[in-house]
Amino acid sequence: MILVTRARRAVGRALDGLRWLARQLGVLLRGRRPAVGWGAVPVPVVGGFAFRTWAPTARAVEVTGDFAADEHGRWQTGRHPLVRRRDGYWTGMIPSAHADQRYKFVLTARDGQRLWRMDPAARDTEHSALDPGNAGILVDPAFAWTPFTRPDRSEFVIYQLHVGTFTGRNDGVPRAVGTFGDVTARLSYLRDLGFTAIALTPVQEFTGDRSWGYNPSFYFAPESAYGSPRDLRVLVDGAHALGLAVIFDVVYNHVSNTDNPLWEFDGDPHDGGVFLQRFRTPWSEYAPAYWKAQVRDFFLDNARMYLAEYNGDGLRFDATRYIEYAGGLDNDGWKFLQYLTWHLREEFPDRYLIAEHLPDHESIVTGAGFDATWLADAHHEFERAVTQEPTRESWERLRRSLGRDLGPGRAYPRAWNLVRYPLGSHDDCGDDKGGATIAVGEDWQRHRYLVEFAGGRGDARARAAARLGWALAVACPGTPMLFMGSEFQQPGYWHDGHDRLGDHRPDWSLAGDGPGTEMRRLVAQANRLRRERASLRGDTCAVTQDDPGARVLAFKRWVPGGHDVVLAVANFGGRDYTAGGFGVSTGGQAGRWVELLNTQAPEFGGWPGAVNAGRVLETQPDGCVHLALPPWSVVLLGLA
Numbered sequence: 300m301i302l303v304t305r306a307r308r309a310v311g312r313a314l315d316g317l318r319w320l321a322r323q324l325g326v327l328l329r330g331r332r333p334a335v336g337w338g339a340v341p342v343p344v345v346g347g348f349a350f351r352t353w354a355p356t357a358r359a360v361e362v363t364g365d366f367a368a369d370e371h372g373r374w375q376t377g378r379h380p381l382v383r384r385r386d387g388y389w390t391g392m393i394p395s396a397h398a399d400q401r402y403k404f405v406l407t408a409r410d411g412q413r414l415w416r417m418d419p420a421a422r423d424t425e426h427s428a429l430d431p432g433n434a435g436i437l438v439d440p441a442f443a444w445t446p447f448t449r450p451d452r453s454e455f456v457i458y459q460l461h462v463g464t465f466t467g468r469n470d471g472v473p474r475a476v477g478t479f480g481d482v483t484a485r486l487s488y489l490r491d492l493g494f495t496a497i498a499l500t501p502v503q504e505f506t507g508d509r510s511w512g513y514n515p516s517f518y519f520a521p522e523s524a525y526g527s528p529r530d531l532r533v534l535v536d537g538a539h540a541l542g543l544a545v546i547f548d549v550v551y552n553h554v555s556n557t558d559n560p561l562w563e564f565d566g567d568p569h570d571g572g573v574f575l576q577r578f579r580t581p582w583s584e585y586a587p588a589y590w591k592a593q594v595r596d597f598f599l600d601n602a603r604m605y606l607a608e609y610n611g612d613g614l615r616f617d618a619t620r621y622i623e624y625a626g627g628l629d630n631d632g633w634k635f636l637q638y639l640t641w642h643l644r645e646e647f648p649d650r651y652l653i654a655e656h657l658p659d660h661e662s663i664v665t666g667a668g669f670d671a672t673w674l675a676d677a678h679h680e681f682e683r684a685v686t687q688e689p690t691r692e693s694w695e696r697l698r699r700s701l702g703r704d705l706g707p708g709r710a711y712p713r714a715w716n717l718v719r720y721p722l723g724s725h726d727d728c729g730d731d732k733g734g735a736t737i738a739v740g741e742d743w744q745r746h747r748y749l750v751e752f753a754g755g756r757g758d759a760r761a762r763a764a765a766r767l768g769w770a771l772a773v774a775c776p777g778t779p780m781l782f783m784g785s786e787f788q789q790p791g792y793w794h795d796g797h798d799r800l801g802d803h804r805p806d807w808s809l810a811g812d813g814p815g816t817e818m819r820r821l822v823a824q825a826n827r828l829r830r831e832r833a834s835l836r837g838d839t840c841a842v843t844q845d846d847p848g849a850r851v852l853a854f855k856r857w858v859p860g861g862h863d864v865v866l867a868v869a870n871f872g873g874r875d876y877t878a879g880g881f882g883v884s885t886g887g888q889a890g891r892w893v894e895l896l897n898t899q900a901p902e903f904g905g906w907p908g909a910v911n912a913g914r915v916l917e918t919q920p921d922g923c924v925h926l927a928l929p930p931w932s933v934v935l936l937g938l939a
Contacts, residue, residue, distance in 0.1 A: 338420030354565035355387030364402030408566025493826025613651030640668030787815030843886035
């Protein structure tokens with residue numbers, strides 16, 4: 300029986316390979332888009348690699364590499380020409396090519412010049428620099444993946460991390476730049492904190508070994524300082540084995556100013572070449588030419604690669620407003636976003652597609668096809684609330700920022716359409732100006748960990764404010780997200796290593812001290828509560844009390860038709876209401892209540908008198924429940 304099964308599988312694989320070859324032959328003869336992706340991909344069963352690139356103004360394109368070397372190891376040309384199709388694609392197959400071999404394209408430009416080019420879609424490279432010593436590396440994406448059930452979109456609780464700096468400071472890891480393997484070794488730490496997903500800042504090959512990652516050189520290749528494609532697959536598989544989904548960050552809003560393989564790729568010098576357009580962003584003076592079908596397919600295949608070849612569970616698209624702006628009056632950028640999401644949804648309907656669309660607007664979900672957008676107001680308004688004297692206007696902005704159902708102007712269909720991060724993202728916690736921006740008054744330029752803004756890690760009120768922030772992230776409608784280090788009250792700011800003020804990677808010696816341990820307990824309990832209470836993962840939310848004078852806001856979450864009701868009470872002020880001292884409206888909800896979470900409980904760094912545990916809390920005739928409400932806190936009550 301075993302032999303029969305193996306024979307059937309072998310026949311099935313052979314038929315799959317023949318079907319694949321038939322599709323390639325058919326599309327080549329008919330001049331349509333090939334079924335293979337960009338770059339170099341292995342051919343099933345038959346062996347070898349198929350190559351595909353776009354060079355519409357070139358007169359000829361060939362491939363050379365280790366498979367075309369002479370007896371002295373020198374790469375020969377003229378052996379492996381590619382075939383031009385009507386749409387400017389060049390395709391071909393090399394049966395002798397195999398994984399781990401190096402390769403390059405050799406193009407003959409319109410003026411006859413011979414151009415040696417790195418493959419812009421190379422799945423691996425030796426390094427990022429576009430110098431004669433660098434080359435693409437052939438990669439076989441085959442991998443024995445661990446079975447994994449992806450979480451529903453409502454179940455995502457995201458931990459954002461930067462691979463190169465997640466490890467290495469006071470943790471015994473002797474590297475200036477962290478690796479995929481280092482992250483893999485610490486995944487159980489994140490699982491134990493109750494996160495269900497990790498979001499990696501960009502891991503594609505960038506210039507040098509240190510960077511935030513938002514200057515991609517090779518979109519398809521992993522950063523060589525972090526590890527190999529296999530190392531990245533092991534990281535994803537290790538996360539899945541522990542129940543953690545993986546979200547990749549992709550940067551399609553600009554192209555790098557340096558080490559850019561798309562630049563004048565086929566010799567056409569106009570506006571940087573056939574792939575690009577002139578469009579100034581804060582990071583570059585060029586952007587992709589979004590209106591061209593081949594450019595759209597290049598980035599679609601890149602997004603597809605992370606979901607198929609790396610088994611990713613979602614994508615975060617960087618700064619989509621700049622894609623929208625670069626589209627001009629013809630809305631080519633918007634159409635490009637729609638093109639990506641339409642095809643990705645068709646092929647990967649269970650993946651979480653998130654846009655960084657700032658300022659946020661529901662059209663990115665209802666019109667462009669994304670599942671969610673980042674909600675920057677969740678951080679900025681929270682930061683103001685815990686660092687500045689309130690005004691009526693700032694209180695109203697805070698109220699609105701806490702969720703789409705907490706104020707006017709929100710029209711997102713589902714709670715998970717918003718990713719909220721009151722304690723900040725990499726942008727909010729990070730500073731690439733060596734500490735200079737702390738003196739700048741504009742809020743968007745103030746880049747520090749929240750605890751630093753609120754008074755510093757040594758200040759009890761600042762630590763309480765950080766605990767309040769994460770409890771809000773869990774209690775409000777939306778997908779909670781936390782940036783690395785925030786879970787143990789990391790002070791200062793984050794950067795990709797050392798700058799003139801020292802080392803700004805997360806300091807793991809702080810994770811086990813008093814404030815670090817207390818914050819981690821709070822994070823773990825809040826995450827566990829969200830996992831246990833469907834009401835906190837659903838779409839329902841209603842304000843029950845809005846008291847700007849006391850700086851208290853209460854809202855209710857519930858499961859329609861059920862007994863699962865949570866009342867969240869947030870105190871943004873310094874007044875301490877002792878046992879039964881504050882009456883908060885339940886929004887017409889009668890019954891007895893138990894305290895589920897109190898961010899000022901002793902185990903989180905508070906004190907015994909702050910909690911309501913052991914007290915009978917019942918909705919009174921005035922429609923309120925009277926409770927202890929400590930300063931700078933969130934108290935979550937559930938129906939008993």
